Amino acid sequence: ISNGWFSEMSPMWPGEAHSLKVEKILFQGKSDYQNVIVFQSASYGKVLVLDGVIQVTERDECAYQEMITHLPLCSIPNPKKVLVIGGGDGGVLREVSRYSSVEQIDICEIDKMVVDVSKEFFPKLAVGFEDPRVNLNIGDGVAFLKNAPEGTYDAVIVDSSDPVGPAQELFEKPFFESVARALRPGGVVCTQAESIWLHMHIIKDIVSACHQVFKGSVDYAWTTVPTYPSGVIGFMLCSTEGPAVEFQKPVHHIDESTDESNTLKGPLKYYNPGIHSASFCLPSFAKRVIDAK
Numbered sequence: 001i002s003n004g005w006f007s008e009m010s011p012m013w014p015g016e017a018h019s020l021k022v023e024k025i026l027f028q029g030k031s032d033y034q035n036v037i038v039f040q041s042a043s044y045g046k047v048l049v050l051d052g053v054i055q056v057t058e059r060d061e062c063a064y065q066e067m068i069t070h071l072p073l074c075s076i077p078n079p080k081k082v083l084v085i086g087g088g089d090g091g092v093l094r095e096v097s098r099y100s101s102v103e104q105i106d107i108c109e110i111d112k113m114v115v116d117v118s119k120e121f122f123p124k125l126a127v128g129f130e131d132p133r134v135n136l137n138i139g140d141g142v143a144f145l146k147n148a149p150e151g152t153y154d155a156v157i158v159d160s161s162d163p164v165g166p167a168q169e170l171f172e173k174p175f176f177e178s179v180a181r182a183l184r185p186g187g188v189v190c191t192q193a194e195s196i197w198l199h200m201h202i203i204k205d206i207v208s209a210c211h212q213v214f215k216g217s218v219d220y221a222w223t224t225v226p227t228y229p230s231g232v233i234g235f236m237l238c239s240t241e242g243p244a245v246e247f248q249k250p251v252h253h254i255d256e257s258t259d260e261s262n263t264l265k266g267p268l269k270y271y272n273p274g275i276h277s278a279s280f281c282l283p284s285f286a287k288r289v290i291d292a293k
Ligand SMILES: NCCCN[C@H]1CC[C@H](N)CC1
Pocket: 053, 054, 055, 056, 064, 087, 088, 089, 091, 159, 160, 161, 162, 192, 228, 229, 233
């Protein structure tokens, strides 16, 4: 942070950096896994940064948390058991807790400091931890999945940081295989899948690994998040062999009218059925890589 600005630099997006004006640094720490910073920005509310990379801001987190959750959960009729890998800020838990059909929400976050910092500085995200259906595990998602009984989950959501550092193995085939084993037939997974403007090479490898591992549907969706690099982020949507899942046609309808204004959850700010279907439409440079047979 220099002369009041934070610039997000990484070898993951060489030659460019999104900057936010810093009003006040609220927390600085180093966990067993990464450097953790929280600052009050001038225009995006509070910001959580891990190893110099923006994870969430109060102003635009809704886009990411709502899309990564509702794209998979609105694609299956009756989600009951959901697993979140990563997601220690609680935002995905907040979105999963909107489903009355859900009975069990397991979460496996490797870094306890992320949970503690979110509870202290991001109450609108950490509200997700208050749901009685949530079981919090602090540990490595890869090990957690290896110990999960086969066919346990209807949905797995992989809310990870970038494949540089603790989350690296969450982008590799062995991990996808352990996800497939933990899902029931026709179960769905949604993973954070980087930017079509910056990471087509990473996306190409993820898509290829997913086609080898998931014998149901394999699809890629994307959305806007102003404070993520290049202003967009994508998601892999995959299902295991079993009852067919058509990700582009949501079977479950939630929209801005779902009124939770009486709770910290509030109504949906971003997701709606139109955005759901539109998010699978790709620009040609991405389509030719992602849809290539
Ligand atoms: N719940 C925190 C979001 C983590 N996902 C982000 C995607 C974009 C990355 N550059 C940083 C992590």
